[in-house]
Amino acid sequence: MAEKKAQVSYSDLDLTRTADLYALEDRVGKAAAQVCDELAQEFPDGEPAVSVCTRRATDDAMAQLRRLGRATVAAKP
Template identity: 45%
Template sequence: MTKRTGITGTALAALIATVAVPQATVFAQEKERALENVTVVAPRITEKRRTGSTMFTEVVNRDAVVDITDLNLSRTADVRKLDNRIREAAQLICEELEDEYPFGRPDVSTCVNRAVEDAMDQADKAVSQALARVR
């Protein structure tokens, strides 16, 4: 006589439901938790002289938080506003870094481009979340 062990159809369905429900709950919670801001970070590399003739390189960052709670990112006009806010924030913090560290690099326009590019990952995520909520 062959003894078979295994999960019956009912038990299998119960197991799948047990595993699937928590994942669906987590997904729903993640879906509800929308981004409220985008952080724009601008780096600057500068060289400083210590006492004597020793030079050292220092990387400094400045960041700005762009609030997006007032934007409906499922609308094209508001996505453009977000893009403008990110660019303005990047311009401001890159200019501040240049004023504070005049012999650093990169130049302001390169700094702005890098800061905007890095912040766009967050912006894209926020737009995707907004579009998912609309559907």
């Protein structure tokens, strides 16, 4: 199994705003597409397809961000 990572900056976003959450999801999606395209070039016979890879990577990253957000809110006094 091949793995790549990408960093997505969100320091300029206010994640309490819906519009900024959509902006973050868009950034994550673009980073996922780039990483999945790179993997497809390195492993042209690999699976899954780029579109499936992109969707899974985006979903996984957004789930991680939601968990982080809940943990941050729970930790506030």
